Amino acid sequence: MSSDRTASHLARNLAALRHARTLTQQELARAAAVPRSTIANLESGEGNPSLAVLVKVAGALSVPIDELLAAPRALVRHWPADAIAPRHKGRGVQVRDLVPEPVPDEMMELMDFEPGAVMGGTPHLPGTREFFTCLDGRVILMVAGDRYELAPGEVLAFPGNLPHSYQNADALQRARGVSVVVLAKAGV
Known part of the structure; x- marks a missing residue:
């Protein structure tokens, strides 16, 4: 693969990943600990990054380096239901990831409650x-x-650092909900 095509793939992939995460160039640069001009140069196809810069940028986007450099392809992946294993987190509560790929600064889980099940929440x-929906x-x-x-x-929003718990209010029927946790940035 020519270096021009690699630079073009990097520019397209980097811009697409940054936009998908609703990050500005400055925010991505800060997260990757590189100058904003480095991100701008890479997205223009003019950059010639070192491996260290690629590692930092890929890490800030939570993707492998090869995803930054990959040739165009449809970013489609199918997970069969049995490939997303539920975790048992409480008596009668099953929790599984709602989105099986990492999403920066968020946790999204589907929660299934047996009748009367109770589960303590983890303070963040x-x-x-x-x-919680x-x-x-x-x-x-x-x-x-x-x-x-x-x-x-119905949806309840609350500070995730407070003590909290979940309970199926019905002793005869199952309940189901979705938990989305928007994590605080460490050191902010």
């Missing part, structure tokens, strides 16, 4: 925000001692 760093059944969330009962379609 201060500044973390958690959103009830999909089926009724789920009770306890947040810092306060009780919230959610019906299908």
